[in-house]
Amino acid sequence: xSMDKSGLETVLTYLTSVPAWYLxxxxxxxxxxxxxxFAAIQDGRLWFCTATTKDVWxxxxxxxxxxxxxxxxxxxxxxxxxxxxxxxRANPSMREAGWRHLEGLGERYDGPDxxxxxxxxxxxxxxxxxxxxxxxxxxL
Numbered sequence: 001x002s003m004d005k006s007g008l009e010t011v012l013t014y015l016t017s018v019p020a021w022y023l024x025x026x027x028x029x030x031x032x033x034x035x036x037x038f039a040a041i042q043d044g045r046l047w048f049c050t051a052t053t054k055d056v057w058x059x060x061x062x063x064x065x066x067x068x069x070x071x072x073x074x075x076x077x078x079x080x081x082x083x084x085x086x087x088x089r090a091n092p093s094m095r096e097a098g099w100r101h102l103e104g105l106g107e108r109y110d111g112p113d114x115x116x117x118x119x120x121x122x123x124x125x126x127x128x129x130x131x132x133x134x135x136x137x138x139x140l
Contacts, residue, residue: 014078015039021070025059049098076131085121
C-alpha cells in the first residue's frame with residue numbers, strides 16, 4: 001500500500017524536522033523504544049534505516065508491527081503505526097543518504113553497500129497529528 005503523497009510528505013516533514021524521533025517494537029509482550037533519525041521516501045513509501053546487527057532489526061523480524069512518534073515543538077506530535085516491510089529495496093541514492101546519516105551519528109560501516117545496513121519500508125501505515133486538544137488523522 002502506498003501512502004497519499006501529501007500525507008507522506010507531512011509525515012516525512014515531522015520525522016526530519018526534529019533531531020530524533022522514537023520507534024517502538026514489541027516482542028513477547030515487552031515493548032522496546034529507541035531513537036531513530038533517518039527517514040526517506042522511495043517508490044511512494046516511507047523508509048527507515050538500521051543495521052542487521054541491532055536489536056531493533058531482530059525484533060522487527062519477529063514482530064513487524066511498530067509505532068513511531070515525533071514531537072515537533074509548535075506543531076504538535078506525530079503518531080505513526082505500521083508494519084515493517086523487511087525486503088530491502090533501497091536505491092543507491094537512499095542507501096548513500098542512510099549510510100552518511102548513520103556515519104554522522106558516529107556509527108561505522110564499510111560504505112553504503114555494507115551488508116549490515118538495511119532499509120525497511122512502512123507498510124499498512126496509519127498516522128495522526130496531535131496536540132493537547134485534538135487528534136487529526138493524516139490521509140495515507
